Amino acid sequence: MNLLIVISTAQSGPIADALGRAAQRAGITWGVFFTNDGVCTLSDQNFVETINGASKAIACAESWQQHMGEAACPVEAGSQTNNSALVGEAEHIVSL
Numbered sequence: 001m002n003l004l005i006v007i008s009t010a011q012s013g014p015i016a017d018a019l020g021r022a023a024q025r026a027g028i029t030w031g032v033f034f035t036n037d038g039v040c041t042l043s044d045q046n047f048v049e050t051i052n053g054a055s056k057a058i059a060c061a062e063s064w065q066q067h068m069g070e071a072a073c074p075v076e077a078g079s080q081t082n083n084s085a086l087v088g089e090a091e092h093i094v095s096l
Contacts, residue, residue, distance in 0.1 A: 001055055003030040004090035006083070007038035012096030013047055019094060020050040031056035031090070033083045034075070038096070039063045048074045058082045 003023055007016050016032070023030040032054050034042060039059050041047055051057045057075040060083070064073050076082075087093060 001031050001086070001089045002028045002091050004086050004093045005030065005032045006093065006095040007032060007034045007041055008036045009096065010037045010040040012038060013041035013044055016041065016096055017044075017047045017050050020047075020053065024050075024053045029055050031086055032058075032075075033078075033086050034059040035063050035080070035083065036060075037063070037067050039067050039073075042074055043068070051075060056086060058086070 005016050005019055020030065020032070032051060042051075042059065051074075058078040059073055059075050060079060061077040062079070064077060
């Protein structure tokens with residue numbers, strides 16, 4: 001994977017959306033991991049559409065439960081172990 005975007009704050013949604021769209025236009029393989037209140041960015045349907053272009057999209061299940069409750073998560077639920085694996089695969093990392 002060329003780029004991993006780690007989203008750890010709810011305010012980073014617009015920046016992450018722009019990065020994801022730019023990566024898609026450039027043909028870059030990218031993935032995203034959501035943690036802390038960054039999972040709240042997944043309540044934006046337009047951003048979820050952008051995320052559909054990612055090779056991997058995983059949200060920390062604990063963070064999801066804490067911030068989003070029982071709502072259905074639109075991406076794969078995982079853990080910080082998944083985050084570590086994605087970091088190991090990524091050539092570049094942007095943490096927001």
